[in-house]
Amino acid sequence: MLSNDGFGMASSVFFVIPACYSFAIGRGVEELDVITVAFWVGASVLVCQALFALVFFLAAIREGERRAALLGGLQFAGLLCVAAAYLYGSTTGFYEGRAGAWVLLLVFVYGLLAYAAFVMPWGRNRRAVEGTRGHTVGEVARFDERETVFSREQLQPGTEEYAAFYAEHEEYEARDTERRKLRGLAGGPGSMDVPHEKPNRAAMAAQSLLPYLVSTPNRITPRGFIDLEGGKPVSDAAEATARVKGFARQNGADLVGVTEIDANWVYSHRGGAARRDGEEWGQEVSLDHRYAIVFATEMDVEMVAAAPHTASMVETMRNYAWGSIISTMTASYIANLGYSATGQHLSHYDVLLVPLAVDAGLGELGRHGYLMTKEFGPRLRLAAVTTDMPLVPDKPVDIGVKDFCEVCKKCAACCPSDSIPMGEAAPYNGTLRWKLDADTCHEFWGKIGSDCNICMRVCPWSHPGTLPHRLITESVSRNKVSRRFFTLMDDVFYGRNPAFKQAPRWAHFGKWDGGE
Numbered sequence: 001m002l003s004n005d006g007f008g009m010a011s012s013v014f015f016v017i018p019a020c021y022s023f024a025i026g027r028g029v030e031e032l033d034v035i036t037v038a039f040w041v042g043a044s045v046l047v048c049q050a051l052f053a054l055v056f057f058l059a060a061i062r063e064g065e066r067r068a069a070l071l072g073g074l075q076f077a078g079l080l081c082v083a084a085a086y087l088y089g090s091t092t093g094f095y096e097g098r099a100g101a102w103v104l105l106l107v108f109v110y111g112l113l114a115y116a117a118f119v120m121p122w123g124r125n126r127r128a129v130e131g132t133r134g135h136t137v138g139e140v141a142r143f144d145e146r147e148t149v150f151s152r153e154q155l156q157p158g159t160e161e162y163a164a165f166y167a168e169h170e171e172y173e174a175r176d177t178e179r180r181k182l183r184g185l186a187g188g189p190g191s192m193d194v195p196h197e198k199p200n201r202a203a204m205a206a207q208s209l210l211p212y213l214v215s216t217p218n219r220i221t222p223r224g225f226i227d228l229e230g231g232k233p234v235s236d237a238a239e240a241t242a243r244v245k246g247f248a249r250q251n252g253a254d255l256v257g258v259t260e261i262d263a264n265w266v267y268s269h270r271g272g273a274a275r276r277d278g279e280e281w282g283q284e285v286s287l288d289h290r291y292a293i294v295f296a297t298e299m300d301v302e303m304v305a306a307a308p309h310t311a312s313m314v315e316t317m318r319n320y321a322w323g324s325i326i327s328t329m330t331a332s333y334i335a336n337l338g339y340s341a342t343g344q345h346l347s348h349y350d351v352l353l354v355p356l357a358v359d360a361g362l363g364e365l366g367r368h369g370y371l372m373t374k375e376f377g378p379r380l381r382l383a384a385v386t387t388d389m390p391l392v393p394d395k396p397v398d399i400g401v402k403d404f405c406e407v408c409k410k411c412a413a414c415c416p417s418d419s420i421p422m423g424e425a426a427p428y429n430g431t432l433r434w435k436l437d438a439d440t441c442h443e444f445w446g447k448i449g450s451d452c453n454i455c456m457r458v459c460p461w462s463h464p465g466t467l468p469h470r471l472i473t474e475s476v477s478r479n480k481v482s483r484r485f486f487t488l489m490d491d492v493f494y495g496r497n498p499a500f501k502q503a504p505r506w507a508h509f510g511k512w513d514g515g516e
């Protein structure tokens with residue numbers, strides 16, 4: 001069945017344009033003949049295609065994508081010629097004859113097929129609209145934060161935590177010891193850009209200050225200081241939701257969603273031995289909050305385009321820093337409205353943010369393990385606030401990610417450490433998903449001294465939010481055939497393994513080349 005917007009788009013192509021034409025030439029709709037309708041339907045399709053190709057071509061030039069611009073230009077020229085020839089035929093009486101009728105029929109059928117392939121909703125994923133519950137296929141054991149690579153990385157040989165952890169988890173010790181020789185998760189930070197890495201290291205050092213500064217207990221779970229003697233000023237869930245979402249957006253969140261917290265996504269024990277959150281490593285996590293407000297901030301396209309070089313990691317840290325600010329301020333806002341709230345950001349996690357973001361309707365999980373959104377693809381970072389404030393949850397979304405990822409596999413093909421599976425999604429800890437090998441991924445980070453981000457950069461959903469990419473995302477999120485088509489087209493126009501680009505001048509990661 002057509003959705004309202006799908007029907008609207010179909011109507012505009014097949015009915016409104018011929019009808020407008022008919023009125024424009026002074027005849028009523030009842031006088032429209034078959035040839036006129038068929039001709040204008042075909043003209044609409046061909047002209048729309050040529051216009052799309054033009055917009056794509058211009059956007060590719062603006063984005064500095066040479067290959068896409070060249071192919072887009074050729075495509076535009078070809079489609080323009082076809083559309084011009086088609087329109088010219090109407091001035092010669094060509095469509096009055098048999099050959100012309102065949103052309104009209106072919107173009108009409110082509111238009112119908114284009115509608116079926118790019119506009120009509122086709123291939124819904126019922127699991128997706130149930131969020132993480134839809135992908136649950138067995139018992140889910142709560143994750144222990146101590147077992148994440150980040151937490152293991154922070155363990156110092158000779159400490160009590162180190163001995164306690166590896167006594168229980170011998171399986172990790174040899175591998176972690178080897179990785180530590182690479183000098184930590186980010187190796188020598190920026191090592192792949194030596195000897196030009198220091199400016200970007202300075203940027204990262206500055207950005208990492210913020211999550212650190214807001215990591216004390218009174219910042220993570222702030223107290224309100226407004227006098228609420230007359231009662232809480234906001235108690236209606238719909239009003240609270242609108243206010244808190246608006247606040248987060250006003251303060252820099254690009255996407256905001258709300259979910260009831262599924263206990264599966266609360267850590268069982270606390271890791272993060274080197275953090276300042278005042279809670280003991282190994283302590284059980286207990287969270288009384290019912291809701292999570294999840295924020296996403298967009299990562300800059302030009303900075304991510306430099307991945308795996310240091311500029312990309314600078315952008316990662318900028319987003320984590322910004323996430324910590326939004327999260328801390330939102331928690332404080334809620335505390336001042338009289339409710340309990342806890343910031344969830346780089347310096348303190350009680351919960352796993354990606355599954356909560358899926359449940360909050362921000363997007364779906366991609367093959368590479370990042371959240372995939374319609375707006376920015378995986379090119380974002382997350383932060384959250386958990387709270388007991390009554391809120392109205394959002395609904396999970398089906399934007400076609402699973403189907404797209406099943407065919408695409410570009411991130412897996414480009415991953416230098418083969419950490420992303422090529423095969424089908426498979427059960428892992430009770431959920432059906434693609435399981436990234438976090439150990440091999442982080443070993444690669446250690447070797448190059450950055451957080452890599454290649455999988456994020458090459459993902460076809462990461463393109464900038466210009467008109468053609470927005471239209472393509474809209475199309476692939478609703479239609480199965482479109483997903484197949486644009487998976488292939490992304491390889492053709494951008495390459496199967498696209499190269500990184502130099503960063504904006506201020507974050508240049510090579511030898512400084514002078515000039516402005």
Ligand code: SF4
Pocket residue numbers: 366367368404405406408409410411412455458459460461
């Ligand atoms: S690169 Fe392709 S397979 Fe990987 S997450 Fe993006 S869309 Fe999915």
Ligand code: SF4
Pocket residue numbers: 368414415416417418419420436440441442444445451452453454455456
């Ligand atoms: S960050 Fe790099 S190494 Fe890790 S999964 Fe992505 S592409 Fe592979």
